[in-house]
Amino acid sequence: MSNPSDTFAQEAEELLQSLEQSLLELEGAPGNATLVDAVFRALHTLKGSGDMFGFSALARFTHHFETAFDQVREGRARVSHELIAVALASRDHLAALLALGAEAVADAGIAAEGHALLARLNAVVEEQPAGAANVEARATRTWHIRFRPATNALRNGFRPDLLLAELAELGRLDWSCSDELVPAIEDLDASDCWLVWEMTLETSGSREAIDDVFLFLQDGEIDITAADEAPAEAETGDEPVTADKVEPQLETSAGPAAPKSDSVRVQSHRLDELMDQLGELVIAQARLRRISDELGDTTLGETAEEIERLVTGLRDATLSIRMLPISLVFGKFRRVVRDLSEELGKPAQLVTEGDETEVDKNVIDSLTEPLVHLIRNAIDHGIETPETRAAAGKPAAARVTLRARQAGGEVLISVTDNGGGLDADAIRRRAIERKLIAATDDLSEEALYQLIFEPGFSTAKALSSVSGRGVGMDAVRRVIEDLRGTVEVRSRTGIGTEVTLRLPLTLAIIDGLLVRVGEGSFVLPLASVEECVELPEDEEARQSGRSILRIRDQLVPFVALDTQFGFPPSDRKRRRVAIVSVEGRRVGLVVDDVLGQHQTVVKPLSAYHRGIEGLAGGTILGDGSVALILEVATLVRRAQSAPRIAA
Amino acid sequence: MTKTILTVDDSRSIRDMIAFALEPQGYRVVKAEDGKDGLAKARAERPDMIVTDLNMPVMNGIEMIRELRADASFNGLPIVMLTTEAQKEKMLEGKQAGATGWIVKPFDEAKITGVVAKLLG
Numbered sequence: 001m002s003n004p005s006d007t008f009a010q011e012a013e014e015l016l017q018s019l020e021q022s023l024l025e026l027e028g029a030p031g032n033a034t035l036v037d038a039v040f041r042a043l044h045t046l047k048g049s050g051d052m053f054g055f056s057a058l059a060r061f062t063h064h065f066e067t068a069f070d071q072v073r074e075g076r077a078r079v080s081h082e083l084i085a086v087a088l089a090s091r092d093h094l095a096a097l098l099a100l101g102a103e104a105v106a107d108a109g110i111a112a113e114g115h116a117l118l119a120r121l122n123a124v125v126e127e128q129p130a131g132a133a134n135v136e137a138r139a140t141r142t143w144h145i146r147f148r149p150a151t152n153a154l155r156n157g158f159r160p161d162l163l164l165a166e167l168a169e170l171g172r173l174d175w176s177c178s179d180e181l182v183p184a185i186e187d188l189d190a191s192d193c194w195l196v197w198e199m200t201l202e203t204s205g206s207r208e209a210i211d212d213v214f215l216f217l218q219d220g221e222i223d224i225t226a227a228d229e230a231p232a233e234a235e236t237g238d239e240p241v242t243a244d245k246v247e248p249q250l251e252t253s254a255g256p257a258a259p260k261s262d263s264v265r266v267q268s269h270r271l272d273e274l275m276d277q278l279g280e281l282v283i284a285q286a287r288l289r290r291i292s293d294e295l296g297d298t299t300l301g302e303t304a305e306e307i308e309r310l311v312t313g314l315r316d317a318t319l320s321i322r323m324l325p326i327s328l329v330f331g332k333f334r335r336v337v338r339d340l341s342e343e344l345g346k347p348a349q350l351v352t353e354g355d356e357t358e359v360d361k362n363v364i365d366s367l368t369e370p371l372v373h374l375i376r377n378a379i380d381h382g383i384e385t386p387e388t389r390a391a392a393g394k395p396a397a398a399r400v401t402l403r404a405r406q407a408g409g410e411v412l413i414s415v416t417d418n419g420g421g422l423d424a425d426a427i428r429r430r431a432i433e434r435k436l437i438a439a440t441d442d443l444s445e446e447a448l449y450q451l452i453f454e455p456g457f458s459t460a461k462a463l464s465s466v467s468g469r470g471v472g473m474d475a476v477r478r479v480i481e482d483l484r485g486t487v488e489v490r491s492r493t494g495i496g497t498e499v500t501l502r503l504p505l506t507l508a509i510i511d512g513l514l515v516r517v518g519e520g521s522f523v524l525p526l527a528s529v530e531e532c533v534e535l536p537e538d539e540e541a542r543q544s545g546r547s548i549l550r551i552r553d554q555l556v557p558f559v560a561l562d563t564q565f566g567f568p569p570s571d572r573k574r575r576r577v578a579i580v581s582v583e584g585r586r587v588g589l590v591v592d593d594v595l596g597q598h599q600t601v602v603k604p605l606s607a608y609h610r611g612i613e614g615l616a617g618g619t620i621l622g623d624g625s626v627a628l629i630l631e632v633a634t635l636v637r638r639a640q641s642a643p644r645i646a647a
Numbered sequence: 648m649t650k651t652i653l654t655v656d657d658s659r660s661i662r663d664m665i666a667f668a669l670e671p672q673g674y675r676v677v678k679a680e681d682g683k684d685g686l687a688k689a690r691a692e693r694p695d696m697i698v699t700d701l702n703m704p705v706m707n708g709i710e711m712i713r714e715l716r717a718d719a720s721f722n723g724l725p726i727v728m729l730t731t732e733a734q735k736e737k738m739l740e741g742k743q744a745g746a747t748g749w750i751v752k753p754f755d756e757a758k759i760t761g762v763v764a765k766l767l768g
Contacts, residue, residue, distance in 0.1 A: 011753050044757065215748070216765075
């Protein structure tokens with residue numbers, strides 16, 4: 001175990017996150033007792049461990065928070081909008097206390113904030129008249145329980161007396177015990193358990209509380225049925241639960257809000273180290289392959305091939321360890337949407353789809369900021385005011401949808417709003433004003449929409465405090481391109497806007513296409529290469545600028561990389577064109593030769609070279625030489641801004 | 648009468664944490680470092696309950712539980728396993744070996760005292 005207070009800090013962060021989640025869900029379902037319990041349990045755990053690890057200010061505050069929330073749990077206070085607001089603010093206060101570290105003494109400002117919050121919290125829970133509770137009514141219900149422990153239960157430490165006592169604590173318990181199953185005395189092992197209990201329990205406690213009593217006894221037969229017809233829990237509560245149906249709850253016993261994980265915690269730098277080592281292994285393996293090819297020894301060749309297979313397997317396994325569900329990022333945005341819609345007076349609801357989609361950890365880490373920005377934009381600029389929506393006959397509450405899915409080697413993440421859509425005319429005016437396009441340029445709406453990603457572009461009339469903090473959509477595009485991804489926007493007036501981020505699944509090792517241009521080797525990310533064709537001889541003559549190639553009746557513009565890079569013009573005959581796809585458009589890149597597929601370990605460029613446009617990094621080839629990895633999107637954009645030559 | 652709880656874990660901090668949680672409640676806590684050590688201490692100390700880790704050197708927790716359950720003099724002794732992974736298979740395996748219950752790591756004071764109270768009364 002590492003430093004316990006670090007472990008606590010990590011656990012506390014997770015607890016705070018699940019607390020936030022539960023509070024937000026509770027707002028939408030104020031009667032849900034399970035959520036109230038989840039909130040309560042998170043607070044309780046936080047208090048307990050906080051004290052244990054020297055976070056006493058945090059533990060004290062949590063204690064009062066918990067006490068106030070107990071009113072809700074006991075049904076003496078109602079879940080209101082105001083309560084959730086104060087509770088969320090209190091959660092933030094806890095996060096601030098946590099950040100101070102163990103044994104830290106909060107300064108006067110923070111302490112005062114804490115007092116103020118607790119006062120508000122108490123005021124909210126106390127102003128509710130007793131009995132006004134709309135938390136799931138804690139009416140007494142009658143449950144029939146039939147329980148037959150596993151035969152070896154007694155040997156394994158099960159104590160029927162304690163079980164019955166625990167149940168009796170929940171309410172009024174009647175029970176009888178049947179010995180029908182007990183075998184004849186000559187066959188009986190006295191330490192086996194053959195008894196069957198029939199119990200009737202009248203309790204105001206929840207079904208979960210009863211399940212908790214039987215937590216360790218799932219290997220027996222347990223039947224819990226509600227005797228009455230209770231509408232409140234009709235959906236789930238009345239169903240007889242057999243042992244194997246109960247089983248999944250084993251895992252949730254850690255707390256309903258805690259993520260179910262049968263996982264091992266690993267510090268992320270260890271994963272990075274593993275990835276680095278693997279990268280070196282891939283490079284060494286390429287070298288081995290090359291040497292074995294040169295020597296032509298069969299035995300060596302076979303071994304080299306086997307190692308290659310193993311390395312590929314190892315690579316895939318390692319990459320899959322780094323994959324995390326996107327829900328880790330999506331989860332954070334409920335709060336963002338809630339706070340923003342509050343601040344701007346635009347009721348909006350967040351819907352997420354594809355939460356289970358897995359993305360490389362490093363990609364996930366970099367995604368938060370761009371997504372926050374896109375969501376801000378969606379609510380601030382995309383969604384209309386309630387009045388406008390009403391006039392257009394749209395529902396008052398707008399919707400922002402976060403969607404993730406995997407497609408090939410890419411992850412698509414989209415932010416969609418059902419607002420007013422982009423205003424193509426306003427974008428056009430603005431772009432002309434900012435000299436991004438000429439007044440005479442005739443651009444399609446699609447092309448106009450893409451302009452919002454240009455640096456310095458912003459059509460918002462008044463810069464609100466929400467968006468327009470100096471970072472624009474260009475910052476979003478920059479981050480996404482750093483991740484070797486692309487951004488697309490689609491919009492329909494009156495219907496809404498959708499921004500889609502296309503990202504590679506992983507960053508550390510990619511499949512690349514190795515090409516030669518002049519003296520140098522370069523890697524094109526294979527994911528963006530569609531096909532390779534030969535450059536027709538009549539096009540060979542062209543040495544500069546942009547031109548058009550006809551591929552199966554489709555016109556594809558192409559650029560020669562030697563010209564782009566300022567290399568001496570190639571004198572090579574029969575050059576090749578790699579057709580790449582960028583933002584849905586096909587563009588050809590002319591290279592001297594295509595050398596083949598290459599498992600590319602991406603190495604960052606030195607700080608000195610990092611700023612160079614069009615380069616995504618470098619890699620080491622099997623012969624020890626270096627190849628640069630090209631950033632296709634940037635190259636294509638640059639090529640397109642080059643002067644056109646008349647066809 | 649003071650009840651004795653044996654904690655078997657190869658991590659000192661976990662052993663200390665369990666003692667830290669249980670001693671103020673009036674329990675006597677005996678510590679062992681692996682399954683083999685646990686077995687020896689269980690025989691020597693006759694604890695009222697055992698809290699054991701599963702992944703340990705020398706002898707793992709599940710083997711230790713099996714050995715204990717093979718000895719009829721330990722019939723009815725509550726044995727709680729600590730599982731990091733919250734892995735169902737591990738839990739079922741432990742349960743089949745004869746564990747009474749489990750605690751999922753990370754745990755806090757309240758969780759451990761709760762489970763001890765549940766199984767010891």
